[in-house]
Amino acid sequence: MKHIEFPTNNYWIIPGSTRIFRVTDYFNYYDVVDWKQSHYAFMVGDIVFLYVSKPISCIKYMLEVVKCDIPYDESMTDEDYWTDNHEMAENVQHYRYVRLKLLKSTDSPKLHLHALAEQGMSVPQGATRNLSKQLIDYILEQFS
Numbered sequence: 001m002k003h004i005e006f007p008t009n010n011y012w013i014i015p016g017s018t019r020i021f022r023v024t025d026y027f028n029y030y031d032v033v034d035w036k037q038s039h040y041a042f043m044v045g046d047i048v049f050l051y052v053s054k055p056i057s058c059i060k061y062m063l064e065v066v067k068c069d070i071p072y073d074e075s076m077t078d079e080d081y082w083t084d085n086h087e088m089a090e091n092v093q094h095y096r097y098v099r100l101k102l103l104k105s106t107d108s109p110k111l112h113l114h115a116l117a118e119q120g121m122s123v124p125q126g127a128t129r130n131l132s133k134q135l136i137d138y139i140l141e142q143f144s
Helices: 023-029 083-089 111-120 133-142
Strands: 011-016 032-036 047-052 057-072 094-106
Touching: 023 032, 023 047, 032 057, 047 094, 057 083, 057 111, 057 133
Parallel strands: 011 047
Antiparallel strands: 032 094, 047 057, 057 094
16 A cells, blocks of 8 residues: 655645734744634644735744634733724624744845745735645745
């Protein structure tokens, strides 16, 4: 019988809107964040690259999933970093969250949108897990 190896980690790219959450300010002080999980099947140990929207327009953070399916009443409080309190107040108690631990950050110009487009990535509209090995290796290289 042929042995099949499964990857120990899934790799994801998720978008972070600076119009809603001041993520760069947040990570200046904290190394763990609870992020809206939506319907995505994150697993503990997955690696998440956070693409920060305009005006930054790049992958800036590499994080690890440390907990999944966190109900709102057990999630961390971070409303001081929300720029749109209406968005935050609307239905947040109905969301489930994924806890992400900051592993590394970078300011590499090679992770700016135009450079990522050359590697086959488009602007993430939601969490993306179907990343090519070439793109994963390219991104990981920038965090080395």
